[in-house]
Amino acid sequence: MKVGNFEINNIYNIDCLEGMQSLPNECINLVVTSPPYDDLRNYNGFHFDFENIAKELFRVMKTGGVVVWVVGDKIKNGDRTLTSFKQCIYFQEVGFNVHDIMIYQKKNTPFMRSNAYTNCYEFMFVFSKEKVNTFNPIKTKTARHGIEKLVTNKKADGINKKVVGELKKEKTLTNIWSYAVGLGGSTNDKIAFQHTAIFPEKLAHDHILSWTNEGDLVFDPMCGSGTTCKMAKLNKRNFLGMEISKEYTDLAIKRLAMMPPELF
């Protein structure tokens, strides 16, 4: 099956701006991606035309579709670049709703600065094209559940009232998600670490389950080692990946070839 010029469930070595220009309007359900923020030298110095990429993303997203944009800031001469916030504001200017600003917390981060607390997070901006049309909330077990006497809020009379109520067995996750990073955390695929900046498989998995249903099309325009594409397929979604670097494209294709062929 094709979308524009591209066979779905494939990864292409192409500048995503050029690639998106040959996609039709409103064809993508979900994007989970991480751009090459600030220090382009880490990514072989490729040009990154953020403004036009954001505009094209708006055009190709289905109404109700979601873009998860995972980004942090570099610190230059003691000053955070705020690229993350600037990009967030630009996404809103091109028409997206800022549906949520979530935090990707890294469980294991090395000590980095002598005069500031160790940074342990990146932002996960959740943009939507109009109102989000799919939300399958991930739940977590509550510490206590069952029938209990609950204390209601104090009213103006200052008296606490006790009522019998039921504590739920599970609750929806908060918008701060913590993941272990590194080998065995982000992924068990050793090959993926030939890329310098991967995000955890579980992060992609959790967003894919939250914002899509089986059979939907998940797109990563800057797919690096192919994490989003892999997790889309493992969760019975279709994927499309684009990556400007030939080296990383080959790596992502090799990584996906390690998956069971019956998934494709």
Ligand SMILES: C[S@@+](CC[C@H](N)C(=O)[O-])C[C@H]1O[C@@H](n2cnc3c(N)ncnc32)[C@H](O)[C@@H]1O
């Ligand atoms: C932070 S990495 C993505 C890593 C990915 N999330 C993973 O888990 O492997 C960003 C990627 O964007 C790619 N890139 C930069 N500019 C691009 C462009 N214009 N089109 C496509 N890919 C681009 C870089 O080569 C790099 O691999």
